[in-house]
Amino acid sequence: MNSQLLSSADGSIDKPEAIETSNLTFCWDRLQPTLRFPDFSLPRGEHLFLYGPSGTGKSTLLSLLAGMLSPASGVVKLLGTEFHRSDAGKRDRFRADHIGVIFQQFNLVPYLTAEANVTLPCKLSSRRKSATGESPTLAAQRLLSALAIPESHWQRKVTQLSIGQQQRIAAARALIGAPEIILADEPTSALDSDNRDRFINLLLALAGERNTSVVFVSHDRSLARHFHHQIELGQVSA
Numbered sequence: 001m002n003s004q005l006l007s008s009a010d011g012s013i014d015k016p017e018a019i020e021t022s023n024l025t026f027c028w029d030r031l032q033p034t035l036r037f038p039d040f041s042l043p044r045g046e047h048l049f050l051y052g053p054s055g056t057g058k059s060t061l062l063s064l065l066a067g068m069l070s071p072a073s074g075v076v077k078l079l080g081t082e083f084h085r086s087d088a089g090k091r092d093r094f095r096a097d098h099i100g101v102i103f104q105q106f107n108l109v110p111y112l113t114a115e116a117n118v119t120l121p122c123k124l125s126s127r128r129k130s131a132t133g134e135s136p137t138l139a140a141q142r143l144l145s146a147l148a149i150p151e152s153h154w155q156r157k158v159t160q161l162s163i164g165q166q167q168r169i170a171a172a173r174a175l176i177g178a179p180e181i182i183l184a185d186e187p188t189s190a191l192d193s194d195n196r197d198r199f200i201n202l203l204l205a206l207a208g209e210r211n212t213s214v215v216f217v218s219h220d221r222s223l224a225r226h227f228h229h230q231i232e233l234g235q236v237s238a
């Protein structure tokens with residue numbers, strides 16, 4: 001088993017961990033091999049790159065971290081709690097309060113404007129709303145601006161925007177209200193390499209300002225240089 005305790009980039013050892021896993025396994029069904037995941041521990045405010053070939057369980061691991069799946073065995077803790085063991089209501093609340101997710105296909109609400117998509121987490125979480133320190137609309141506008149979405153596009157429906165713009169709106173939605181953790185699943189797969197690098201740099205800079213930890217999944221190992229830590233998935237065994 002590949003076991004990794006990721007040391008803090010600033011050398012401190014007393015910060016509460018954003019994510020800890022140990023002996024984590026998951027099995028979709030009896031016909032498939034058990035997915036076994038490496039142990040790791042990600043300090044607050046740091047970022048981790050998870051890579052590996054197709055089918056090695058990157059998206060499954062992200063769903064385990066997000067509490068959308070429960071492990072077959074082992075432990076997964078976010079901010080010191082095994083929140084996936086809570087009932088559905090508490091799980092949803094924890095996720096809304098503490099986690100921003102950027103999905104592969106962005107999962108934006110198609111009939112809402114760019115700005116309304118970004119403020120959505122503040123409607124689902126009073127914690128995220130108050131953490132903006134201002135009105136959610138102003139916070140959304142600041143993020144849209146920082147992510148280079150022209151003001152003329154803020155009131156457009158997201159379906160009228162380019163893929164690159166939709167991706168940055170998904171990032172703004174994940175960042176608003178400074179959640180402690182962002183989970184990003186291959187959000188750059190549709191972009192060329194210049195735009196991919198620019199997006200990752202922006203995402204990590206904005207996350208850094210908020211002391212937000214980021215787990216970023218990709219099959220493209222060349223992106224690893226942007227991140228504090230990296231883990232390769234690939235051990236799939238029965």
Ligand SMILES: Nc1ncnc2c1ncn2[C@@H]1O[C@H](COP(=O)(O)OP(=O)(O)OP(=O)(O)O)[C@@H](O)[C@H]1O
Nearest residue numbers: 028029032052053054055056057058059060061219
């Ligand atoms: N909903 C599901 N039901 C059954 N099996 C699934 C389901 N989702 C994934 N799997 C299986 O679990 C394994 C891991 O899939 P997963 O999507 O986590 O891999 P991945 O590394 O993210 O792949 P990719 O890079 O292609 O997105 C694969 O064998 C896949 O077929």
